[in-house]
Amino acid sequence: MIRFVLSRVAQTLAVLFIASLIIFALMRMIPGDPVLMLLGDDYTEDAYQQLRARLGLDRSIVHQYVFWLRNVLQGDLGDSLLQHERVSRLVWEAFVPTLTLVVASLVVGVLIAVPSGVVAAQRKDSAWDWGSMGFAIFVYSMPAFWKGIILIWIFSVHLRWFPAMGYVPPWVDLWDGLWKLALPAITLGTFFSGLVARIIRSSLLEVLEQDYIKAARAKGVRQAALVYRHALANALIPVVTIIGLQFGALLGGAVLTETVFAIPGMGRLTVNAILNRDYSVVQGTILAGVFLVVLVNLAVDVTYAFLNPKIRVA
Amino acid sequence: MTAETILDVRDLTVDFHLDGTVLRAVDGISLSVRRGEIVGLVGESGAGKSLTSEAILRLIRCPPGRITGEVRFRGRNLLDLDEDALSRIRGREIAMIFQNPAGSLNPVFRVGAQLHEAMALHLDEPRPALRARVVDILARVGIPAPRTRARDYPHQFSGGMAQRVMVGMGMSCVPALLIADEPTTALDVTIQAQVLALIRQLARETGAAVLLVSHDLGIISQMCDRVIVMYAGRIVEQASIATVFGAPAHPYTRALVDCLPRVDGVERLGTIGGVMPGLRALPPGCRFHPRCPIAEPRCSVDVPALRALTPDHRAACHLARPGA
């Protein structure tokens, strides 16, 4: 187990290194001279050369990368052109609402997916199966941003059950926070549930055919315990992997969802930065997003190993 | 001599409804098991013997399966019970072990916990007592260092060890009947003998009857008091072990016996020509007649009934004569 974790940590570092190279390369590909942009109206030939040297842009590309990486590792992502604020601070402030949304969506998704996947598997080919799998494909295929608009139209405009937009951290005001988070979390959570319900159904169907289920039934385990304890404990293992594989998609969905619901998260920060050519902010949000995805994947792999005795106790 | 009959199966039939057709995998089987007896159920793979044993505990998924007939266990028809009542009998009064020991244990639970669960389901004993019994059982079935091994996971057990655990689990609630479905088929020959000895020993100690399902007449001959021979979903012969080997009445049984290597040095290892018919193409009359060396014209028309040749010997063959 320890060896497995160490090797996954090493792999994670390698992936982060490659990803950092890709981001660095992307940032060099931006059209226009960053020094000119930074100087703006203060341009003089002297100032230009000075700033260029200070930013290390007169050195070799390898040197530039090392210089850049050192800053990034120290948490120095530069300054926002537009908001005159440290990028690291902007990113962190936008990061929290996005992560809140993602976590809430995970919870909503699992709460919907587990029962519907289990029902579908237990009553394979019944109306329940067709219904819940049809629903799964349906919500999975609805683009998050459009689903959000439809939900607003129904639940905010017509029924007036939930607010259409806004964000309050749930730890500041629990009820108001959750109330405002409800529609966004349903929007993104149903996407995730569609995916997970299908996985749970298929993996449960496979597990229910295994000999140990028959053996457990033969020793007198009742149907409910058989499905929810013996079978689900095995069937949920692949779901953990799916969370890892789909976390990127979930984060991407969050970016779009928060735009619909005016949540001041990473999506809004990034899009505004792009429209304003505020590239150091773009770089910061992408770095943070990739870092999060990679870390979650590491956590998922370790969890997977922990849940699967064949790896944990090798 | 005649102990109480604990299991009495009457006219048991297992059908599968697949793609609009009905396939009869087990066709009107009747058998009984007396207390403390070891009965063998033998036949080629596909003869329906595993399905028969699973049908007794209703482990076959229905639909597509359909079980009819009667399975009387201590007077109660198991086919009439609801799931709840049945689950009180499964593991408590009738235990079952399977062909694939490594796959019979749930991979995500500790071996000890699975043993514990088997007892906790049926026995009203406090946890510490059960925990002590888990270790006790592991030791009894010959698992070294039982205290530590109880905390291991199934993949850390070899096939033979896993099957010992399954035997121990099966016997943990002192059932009246143990159904062992090909318990040693997946194991090495040396391990086979150990597991069989363990089954016999525990059965003797607890007084449990055993229904041993196997395709291997050799194993049956070492273990059983009585033998039931199945062919293509029907019973063809049923007799004491001595009769089966000394004076088999059905040509199929005779052929099976001839296939066994003899220890007396007389080499007459035979084979049976042809293959057992599939369920979709069952022949009329006696199902064995296409392969039967002594078949007569009526064998392909009339279904032979299972007739008593002597009180303890029955055969389903038109040509069977007592002591033939």
Add this chain to the structure above:
Amino acid sequence: MSRPLDADGLTLPGAVAGSAPATARDGLRRRWWRFARNRGAVFGLAVCVAVVLLSVLAPVISPYDPLAQGAGPALQPPSMAHWAGTDSFGRDMLSRIIYGARIALAVGLVSVLLALVIGVALGLVAGYYGGVLDIVIMRVMDGLFAFPIIILAIAMMAIMGFGVTNVIIAVGVGFIAPFARVTRADVLAVKEEPYIEAARLAGVSGRAIILRHVLPNVAAPIIVQAALRVSGAIITEAGLSFLGLGPPPPTPVWGSMIAEGRNFIVMAPHVSTIPGVALMITIVGLNLLGDGLRDTLDPRLRR
């Protein structure tokens, strides 16, 4: 464990369904029947054919010029004159949706094709030659895989600027890594087959072996992957357009039509909802088709 019940190949209900491997010997006809029995897949195919027809025939069948402002009064709900109503510029929504299908389909197909060509080539090389080449390629793919598709696409759009071609590139880049991974994994399996060994011993060049012997044998999972990715590409494109990072206005794009309609959700909900329905039907169709193809071509993935 599957336990055959009889010689006819009937398997017990206790056996894992679909464990019979489909080999290349399976006739096309048989595969087609297996596909046709899957009602969802047939529905998906029908939807896809309809979308393709719509986009090909767009100039013929769309009732108005999709760019013409004032084709009717602004923000009209659906009527006989404008089946899908009009938007805030008085443009005919139905015409814009029909033309939008063109862009969605073009972006979906071309970007996946782009990713497929690059990804499969990388995967073949990495898997077949192995060694340092494999390590380098696959590590880069791992790095690329760490980027959420939409975030990578957003970054690419920021650099390259807006426009249909750039959308195609931005979306396509994100799909390279999955294709490379799938291809490599299958190449590794196929590589050990005796016929590959035989070809190698016969002195056939590496390139010829890859193209003539390896590629055909890994084609099925790649096709499946492609079918499943097209819907992802279309969703990503719609997301970019929704964020205002897609093809610039007044190009008729579903994503930006939905975004525009947000402002009129109370008084004219059709502006946002109808393009969304078009988008969703397309995605459902593609997903069902992809699932059906997966079940037909790649039984290992079938459950």
